[in-house]
Amino acid sequence: MSGMTPREIVQELDKHIIGQAAAKRAVAIALRNRWRRAQVEDESLRSEITPKNILMIGPTGVGKTEIARRLARLARAPFIKVEATKFTEVGYVGREVDSIIRDLVEMAVKMSRDEAIERVRTRAEDVAEDRILDALLPPARSSPGLDNGTVAVAPDNDGAARQRFRKLLREGKLDDKEIEIEVTSPTVGVEIMGPPGMEEMTGQLQSMFQNLGGDKKQHRTLTVADAMKMLVEEEASNLINEEDLKHEAVRRVEQDGIVFLDELDKIVGRAD
Incomplete structure (x- = not known):
């Protein structure tokens, strides 16, 4: 207010x-x-x-x-x-x-969610940036070592190479590069039409059908720019408490x- x-x-x-x-x-x-x-x-x-x-x-x-x-x-x-x-x-x-x-x-729920996303956007962007760097840089690999053993060799993932890629990513020079990431598939919306006076029951049925699928992971190949947008939204949603959003929305409507x-x-x- x-x-x-x-x-x-x-x-x-x-x-x-x-x-x-x-x-x-x-x-x-x-x-x-x-x-x-x-x-x-x-x-x-x-x-x-x-x-x-x-x-x-x-x-x-x-x-x-x-x-x-x-x-x-x-x-x-x-x-x-x-x-x-x-x-x-x-x-x-x-x-x-x-x-x-x-x-x-x-x-009001949408307004509260948009405001909450803006509050956690910086944290979400940091996490999304790290996930993109993980996709851009290869993981540690094993190679033969002394005495027929194996030695884990990391391609400088956490050192200079990662910092160079981070700089290029922030400058937008990697936006057109395609990467494969794992994202949460969106819940399919279910629209149920009910008679007047039955909106509450209709809403409960709609929520029940939406929750049947649960959160599913899927691999997608996207450009870095598109992947960043999708990952920021996903990480921001993970940082938000939906119940708190609903309570705040009801309070805003009432007051x-x-x-x-x-x-x-x-x-x-x-x-x-």
């Missing part, structure tokens, strides 16, 4: 949206109030402070959606835009209202989530 003042928030919004001073001021104050709510240390008291909804009225193209979207970016908050005409309370027509929050949580409901006027009856 951003600690910017309302004036600073309005200045940021002015860089992308023309006019709409009153709307910008209203959302800036609302965002600041959310930040102030987060500073309350007493959890029971904080739960009593409920953020208020904002109703923005105006014709198409005046900047309603863009204001909300830019505000979410400033706050690094999960954001989703939905059309009210596609949702109903009971779910017999269209989709269920609960799916709005479910989609918002999925978006910072923004839902933009569009086309409300189309489901509200006109007063005579």
Whole structure:
């Protein structure tokens, strides 16, 4: 959550949206109030402070959606835009209202995962670099020695040769060279369509089928550049705790989530 003042928030919004001073001021104050709510240390008291909804009225193209979207970016908050005409309370027509929050949580999980990957990217790149060097440089080999014995001979794998290859790798001079690496094969996605009201059971079945295959290793021949991207993603995923990501995503949705409901006027009856 951003600690910017309302004036600073309005200045940021002015860089992308023309006019709409009153709307910008209203959302800036609302965002600041959310930040102030987060500073309350007493959890029971904080739960009593409920953020208020904002109703923005105006014709198409005046900047309603863009204001909300830019505000979410400033706050690094999960954001989703939905059309009210596609949702109903009971779910017999269209989709269920609960799916709005479910989609918002999925978006928050992706945001949290992207941020976590950026935090561990340096470590992941170091590990991926070592794996590529292992593929580029031959392993130690055995050769006949004195007294009919064998002596392990390493081609300077951990010395000057490895450092030379590391330098060439970082300079991008080995990007077009092909190597064979062992990678984890991605889990095949299983899409299950279920009736309204059965989303939780459908999600459990989908997870069960995805876990049946497990993580499988496979050998692939790739260029160094492609191998580096794939290995960095794999190593970064290994450094991330998925359960922590899910808990963080739920917290972000509960405390910072923004839902933009569009086309409300189309489901509200006109007063005579």
